[in-house]
Amino acid sequence: MAVLEIAKLGNPVLRKIAEPVPLEEIGSRAFQQFIDDMLETMYRAEGIGLAAPQVSRSQQLVVMECPGEGGFPQTVLINPKIVFYGPQQVENWEGCLSVDGLRGKVTRPSAVRVQALDREGLPLDIEATGLYAVCIQHEMDHLIGKVFLDRMTDLSTLTQLDEFDRYWRQEHATVI
Numbered sequence: 346m347a348v349l350e351i352a353k354l355g356n357p358v359l360r361k362i363a364e365p366v367p368l369e370e371i372g373s374r375a376f377q378q379f380i381d382d383m384l385e386t387m388y389r390a391e392g393i394g395l396a397a398p399q400v401s402r403s404q405q406l407v408v409m410e411c412p413g414e415g416g417f418p419q420t421v422l423i424n425p426k427i428v429f430y431g432p433q434q435v436e437n438w439e440g441c442l443s444v445d446g447l448r449g450k451v452t453r454p455s456a457v458r459v460q461a462l463d464r465e466g467l468p469l470d471i472e473a474t475g476l477y478a479v480c481i482q483h484e485m486d487h488l489i490g491k492v493f494l495d496r497m498t499d500l501s502t503l504t505q506l507d508e509f510d511r512y513w514r515q516e517h518a519t520v521i
Contacts, residue, residue, distance in 0.1 A: 346378075346381050346382055346384075346385040347382045347385065348382070348385055348386050348389050349382050349383065349386045349400040349401075350400065350401070351386065351390060351395075351399055351400060351442050351443060352398065352399055352400065352401045352443055353443055353444075353445060354443055354444045354445075354492065354494075356401070356443075358398050358401050358402075358403055359398055359399070359443055359487065359490065359492060360490040361398065361403050361490050362403075362488070362489055362490055363396075363397060363398055363403045363404050363405045363406075363487075363488040363489075364403055364404055364405065365404075365405050365424045366404050366405055366406060366423050366424055366462075368462075368466060371423060371462065371464070371465070371466040372465070372466060377464065379397075379402070379406075380406070380408065380421055380464055382400075383395050383397065383400060383406070383408045384408050384410070384419070386400060387408055387409075387410070387442075388410075390442050392442045393409060393410060393411040393416075393476075393480055394407065394408070394409040394480045394483060394484040395407070395408050395409075395442065395484070396484045396485075396487035396488055397487075397488075398487045398488065398490075399442060399443050399487055405423065405424045405425065405488050406421075406422070406423055407420075407421070407422040407425060407481075407484040407485065407487075407488070408420070408421050408422075409422075409477075409480050409481070409484060411476060411477075411480065415475065415476060416476065416477075417473070417476065417477040417480070420471070421463055421464040422459065422461040422462075422463075422469065422481070422484075422485075423461055423462040423463070423464070423466070424461060424462055425459050425460070425461035425481075425485055425488070426459065426460050426461070427457050427458070427459050427481070427482070427485065428458050428459065428460050429456075429457060429458035429472075430454040430456070430457055431454045431455050431456030431457065431474070431478070432454075433454065433455045433456065434452050434453065434454060434455065435452070435453065435454075435455040435475075435479070436450050436451070436452045437450065437451060437453070437476075437479055438450055438451075438502075438509075438513065439451045439479070439483060439493040440493075440506075441483070441492055441493050443487075443492060444492055444493065444494065446505055446506040446507075447494075447503060447504065447505065447506065448503075448504045448506065448509045448513070449493060449494065449497045449500070449502050449503040449504065450497065450499065450502040451483075451493050451496045451497055452496075452498060453478070453479055453482050453483075453496070454478065454482070455474060455475065455478060456472070456473065456474045456478050457472075457473055457478045457481055457482060458470070458471065458472045458473075459471050459473065459481055459485075
C-alpha cells in the first residue's frame with residue numbers, strides 16, 4: 346500500500362464536482378489498490394474519513410472508519426447519494442485533512458440515509474446517526490467541491506489547532 350499526498354485547501358481539485366466511478370472500473374486491480382491506498386493514507390494521517398478529491402482524484406469515492414465506542418466500521422462508498430436527512434440538527438467541531446490546523450463548528454442533520462456501491466460494486470443502503478452521519482456528510486461534501494469551512498454559519502468558532510487544544514479540546518472535535 347502507498348500513502349498518497351493529501352490535497353490542501355487552495356488545490357482546485359477540492360472545488361470540482363467529482364465524476365462518478367464507472368461500474369467496469371470498480372473491480373479492477375488498480376481501483377481496488379486505490380481504495381487500499383486511500384485507507385492507508387487516512388490511517389497514517391489519523392483521520393476518520395477521506396474522499397478521492399482529497400488525494401487529487403476527482404471521483405465519487407469515500408473511505409471512512411472510526412474504531413471504538415461511538416465510532417463506526419470501515420466503510421467504502423462509491424457513487425454515494427444521500428436519500429434522506431433527519432429533521433434534527435447537531436453542532437459539532439469539525440476539522441479536515443485538507444484544511445491543516447483549523448477546527449470549526451458545523452451544524453448538520455444528525456441522521457442520514459445514504460445509498461451507494463460498496464468496494465465490490467454491490468448496492469449499499471446505510472442509515473447513519475451521530476458521528477457516522479456527520480462523517481458521511483463531510484466526506485460527501487468533498488464530492489461536490491465543498492469543505493467544512495463552507496458549511497460554517499458562525500466563523501467566530503474557527504480556531505487554530507493549538508488554540509483548540511488549549512481551550513476547546515474538551516468538546517469533541519471530528520477530524521475527518
